[in-house]
Amino acid sequence: MQWRGGLAFRVVIVSTRNATCAAFAERLMRPALADYGVEAWAIRVTSAGLVDEHGARIDPEAEDMLRSLGGNPGGFRSRLLEPEVVDDADLILTMSRAESEAVIEQFPRARRRTFTLVEYAKLTGLVRPIAPLREHPPMLNVARPGVELTDADDIVSPVGLDYAAYESTSSAIATRVRELAEAWIAMAPVRAPRRDPLDAARLTDQGADAEIVTLNAFGVPVDVRCTGDGGRALAKALRAAWSRCAREPEPEQTAGLTIEAIVHDGRTKVRVARARGAIGGETIADVMHALAGAVTVRAIDVRAGEVIMLHAAGMALSDGRVVAFVAPSGTGKTTLSRTLGRQFGYVSDETVVIGLDGTVTPYPKPLSVITPKHHHKVQLSPDDEELIEAPAELRLARIVLLDRVAEPGTVPTIAEVPLLEGIAELSAQVSYLPRLAEPLRSLARAIEATGGLQRVTYSDAEDLVRLMPVFVGDAA
Amino acid sequence: MIADADIVVTTVDDALVRYDHVLVLVGSEVMLLSPVSSEIVRVCAGGMSVGELGEHLFAQFGPPPEGNSVPEQTRIMVERLAEAGVVTLTPSDPA
Numbered sequence: 001m002q003w004r005g006g007l008a009f010r011v012v013i014v015s016t017r018n019a020t021c022a023a024f025a026e027r028l029m030r031p032a033l034a035d036y037g038v039e040a041w042a043i044r045v046t047s048a049g050l051v052d053e054h055g056a057r058i059d060p061e062a063e064d065m066l067r068s069l070g071g072n073p074g075g076f077r078s079r080l081l082e083p084e085v086v087d088d089a090d091l092i093l094t095m096s097r098a099e100s101e102a103v104i105e106q107f108p109r110a111r112r113r114t115f116t117l118v119e120y121a122k123l124t125g126l127v128r129p130i131a132p133l134r135e136h137p138p139m140l141n142v143a144r145p146g147v148e149l150t151d152a153d154d155i156v157s158p159v160g161l162d163y164a165a166y167e168s169t170s171s172a173i174a175t176r177v178r179e180l181a182e183a184w185i186a187m188a189p190v191r192a193p194r195r196d197p198l199d200a201a202r203l204t205d206q207g208a209d210a211e212i213v214t215l216n217a218f219g220v221p222v223d224v225r226c227t228g229d230g231g232r233a234l235a236k237a238l239r240a241a242w243s244r245c246a247r248e249p250e251p252e253q254t255a256g257l258t259i260e261a262i263v264h265d266g267r268t269k270v271r272v273a274r275a276r277g278a279i280g281g282e283t284i285a286d287v288m289h290a291l292a293g294a295v296t297v298r299a300i301d302v303r304a305g306e307v308i309m310l311h312a313a314g315m316a317l318s319d320g321r322v323v324a325f326v327a328p329s330g331t332g333k334t335t336l337s338r339t340l341g342r343q344f345g346y347v348s349d350e351t352v353v354i355g356l357d358g359t360v361t362p363y364p365k366p367l368s369v370i371t372p373k374h375h376h377k378v379q380l381s382p383d384d385e386e387l388i389e390a391p392a393e394l395r396l397a398r399i400v401l402l403d404r405v406a407e408p409g410t411v412p413t414i415a416e417v418p419l420l421e422g423i424a425e426l427s428a429q430v431s432y433l434p435r436l437a438e439p440l441r442s443l444a445r446a447i448e449a450t451g452g453l454q455r456v457t458y459s460d461a462e463d464l465v466r467l468m469p470v471f472v473g474d475a476a
Numbered sequence: 477m478i479a480d481a482d483i484v485v486t487t488v489d490d491a492l493v494r495y496d497h498v499l500v501l502v503g504s505e506v507m508l509l510s511p512v513s514s515e516i517v518r519v520c521a522g523g524m525s526v527g528e529l530g531e532h533l534f535a536q537f538g539p540p541p542e543g544n545s546v547p548e549q550t551r552i553m554v555e556r557l558a559e560a561g562v563v564t565l566t567p568s569d570p571a
Contacts, residue, residue, distance in 0.1 A: 087561075109560055112505070134504070420492065420499040420508050427506035434504050440492040 006189025006301040009043045009133035012089040013117070014103060018049030018078035020159055021095045023058045025117065025173045027071040032181035037277035038188045043133065048081035050102055055079070059159070065170040086110050090134045093117045095173075096154035112141040118153040119144075121176040124183045127330040128377060130293045130350055130368070131311060131431060132300055133187050138428040139311070142328045186279055186293040189301060190257075211235035215245045217299035218307075218353040218361040221256035224291065228273065230263030230284055237284050238291070241379045244346075244364035244389070257298055261287050288379045292368055296351060305435035307361070308354040308446055310399070312429065313337045314347030314362070315468065316390040321397035322360045323471045324352040325464075326429050332404040332461065334367050338385060339461035344468060345390030346382050351431075352396075354446055360394035397472040399447055401425065401455040412458035412467060419444060422453035478551045480527035481568030484520045488562055491517065502561040512537055513557060520563055526550055 013029070015022035026047035033043050055077040058066070063073045079085070086092065086107045092114040094100045100119075104111050115123070115137070123140040126147060131139060155172050158165035213235050215222045226235040238261075239246060260278040264270045273280040279294050281287040300309055312324040313333040327333050337349035348363040355361070364387075366379035401417060417425070423443055427433055436442045447453055451473060458464060469475040488500040498514035500507050509517060512533060519532055530550035540549035557563045 109505075138504075418494075420494050420497050423492065423499055424506050424508040427501075433506070434489060434501060438490060439501055440490045440499055440506070444492055 006042070006132060006191075006298070007134055008041055008189060009184070010088060010090045011043065011045045011093060012081070012085055012091070013045065013047040013093045014050065014081055014099060015047075015095045016050050016099060016102075016157060017053060017056075017059075017159065018047055018080075019053055019056045019076075020059050020062050020157055021155060021169065021173060022047035022049060023073070023076055023078065024062045024066055024071070024170065025093070025095075025177055027058070027066050027073055027076065028069060028174055029177045029181060031070055031072070032178055033185070033188075034275070035271065036181060036185040036188075036274045038181075038185055039191075042188045042190065043184060046085075048079050048085050050081055050099065050106075052080045053078040061158070061163070061166045062170075065166055069170065069174055081106075083107065089113060091115070091120070091137050093120055095157070097149060098154070113137045115140070116149065116153065117155060117173065117176045117180075119147060119149055121179045121183075122147045122153075124180060127328065128183075128368075128370075129311075129329040130187070130296050131329075132189065132297055133184055135428075135431060139328055142428055143330065185274070186290040187297040190277075190298060213238045213242070213246075215242050215295060217245065217295050217365075218303065218309075218351065218363040220299040220302045222295050222299065223256065223258045224295070225258060225260045226263075227260060227278075228262035228264040228269070228280070230265070234261060234263045234284050234287055237288060240384075241288060241366040241381045243381055243383050244362075257302065259291070259294055259298070261291055263287050285378065288366075289368075289377055292366065292377070292379055296363075296365065300351065300431045303353065304432035305437075307356070308436065308443060309431040310352045310354065310426075310429055311350065311431070312352040312399070313340075313349050314352040314360065314390075315340045316345035316347050316360075316394055317397075317468065317472065318345070318391065320391040320393045320395055321472050322347055322352070322390075322394050323397055323468060324354070324360075324399045325402050326399060326426060327402035327404070328429065332402055334369055336402070336461045336464065337367055337387070338369075340464060340468070341382065341385070341387035343465050344388060346387035347390050347394065354396050356442060356446075358396050358446065358449055360396050362390050362394060364390065396446060396450055398450050399426070399453055400471055401453060403455055403457040405457060405459050408459055410457065410459035412456055412463045414467065414470060415455045415457075417453040417455050419447060419452065422447065426453070478526055478554060478565060479568055480525065480530075480547065482526050483523050483566040483568065484516070484526060484529055484554055484563050485523045485566065486517045486520045486562065487564045488517065493518070500562055505561075507560065507562070509562070512553060513562070516553060516557060517562060523566075525568070526554060526565075529554070 013022045013025045029045045058073045058076045158169040210227045213224045262273040262278045262280040270280040279290045312326040316322045353361040368377040490501040492499040496511040530546045534546045
């Protein structure tokens with residue numbers, strides 16, 4: 001396999017006047033990402049305005065605020081939001097709903113990629129997608145109805161107002177910018193780093209003990225070099241939670257990669273480690289959470305174009321037939337995995353990987369579970385959860401779209417989904433679809449070979465246990 | 477302003493046809509097209525002038541809805557598809 005590396009995530013921040021809020025947010029986001037070791041090419045942040053200011057410099061008040069927060073206004077010149085800027089953006093972030101509406105009115109094609117800054121930060125916190133960053137906007141677009149925005153969520157331009165207004169706006173922007181930077185770092189694209197012992201050694205803390213845990217992420221060997229004060233404890237926790245992914249893939253099977261993970265009980269050390277690209281945190285739970293995203297997304301980057309990768313939970317019957325349950329993040333895949341995985345083979349709670357010949361590569365990663373105690377997902381070992389191991393040979397038997405409804409006691413129903421409508425819906429949940437040879441036809445072949453797409457409407461995952469034979473065509 | 481002689485060319489990255497509908501991939505966006513848009517994508521694969529396209533659509537689907545003339549409706553459709561990146565428009569050669 002030839003890895004071309006991850007694709008850059010291109011963000012354009014828009015405000016009515018570029019030289020105020022958008023410029024401020026742009027120049028604050030860049031150092032925030034750099035602090036986390038994200039290279040400028042990987043997440044490319046620019047800004048634009050809805051009115052033409054002919055290359056204006058950043059507003060003096062915004063410049064003062066920016067400097068006080070560590071941003072650099074140097075070299076900034078405003079620009080107009082033009083069609084080529086829109087076409088080149090994966091994500092357009094505005095300050096207010098009115099500005100989003102103005103962007104969409106002018107560029108209807110950008111509808112699915114245009115959000116307010118607060119809206120996108122809220123959706124990211126709600127959905128917590130684990131996917132290449134380029135795929136987040138369409139995934140979060142689907143989740144929009146779950147976030148209600150009020151006037152208070154619009155960031156008001158402080159132009160013409162007093163110093164306090166500038167402070168308030170700056171603070172609102174800075175908070176959201178940092179939230180997003182933190183959510184993005186683990187999933188930021190990287191240039192094809194090789195699984196090279198020398199390279200890995202260079203990454204490691206000088207003189208620090210490093211323990212390597214090798215994971216098999218759907219055929220991609222990932223060396224996680226655990227370092228720092230808590231390195232050994234991290235390695236132990238990693239081996240326990242990722243116990244089902246600990247097998248070494250065939251040596252010639254694939255390119256691999258190395259990730260440095262570091263646990264330090266001190267912010268400065270963590271910051272230094274992050275600045276050189278390590279996944280760092282003060283607690284093991286923090287690092288385990290970030291690693292789940294980093295391992296998954298980087299392995300997706302490696303296998304782009306070779307296989308169909310669905311954001312789906314996978315369950316296998318004892319003969320190896322797999323049902324892939326597709327749903328947007330945060331809408332029931334993990335609950336389904338915990339429930340069905342005690343009756344059927346656990347294939348994955350997050351990514352079902354399908355070869356063009358219909359074979360399925362398992363990814364029995366830890367279950368990522370949201371708990372009230374933690375501010376992010378906790379990684380639970382499938383062994384501890386007593387999930388059944390999937391058979392060695394796996395084959396896709398059906399793709400099912402999940403439609404979980406809130407009303408308890410809903411009798412589950414299954415409906416056939418017409419192919420084209422189904423693929424249109426499914427496409428937001430397929431990683432790197434455009435990189436496949438004949439993308440739509442490849443997807444259609446996989447679906448048609450398994451009898452077509454189905455949609456199941458349900459409220460309780462327990463009800464799906466008895467429907468497994470129906471999904472694979474063993475029962476009416 | 478779109479002229480009758482302008483050439484419409486389909487520019488999708490992949491397409492899937494089932495009966496009278498076409499599903500297209502443009503960049504990373506997947507769109508399911510209406511039967512009329514699907515027909516435009518199909519017949520403009522090798523390029524067709526706006527005028528000829530209008531005549532073709534009239535022959536296939538009859539008069540347009542909402543009282544628009546055939547040329548008006550064709551321009552509206554082409555403009556929408558061009559905005560979505562499904563087709564491109566090449567201005568006619570004045571010579």
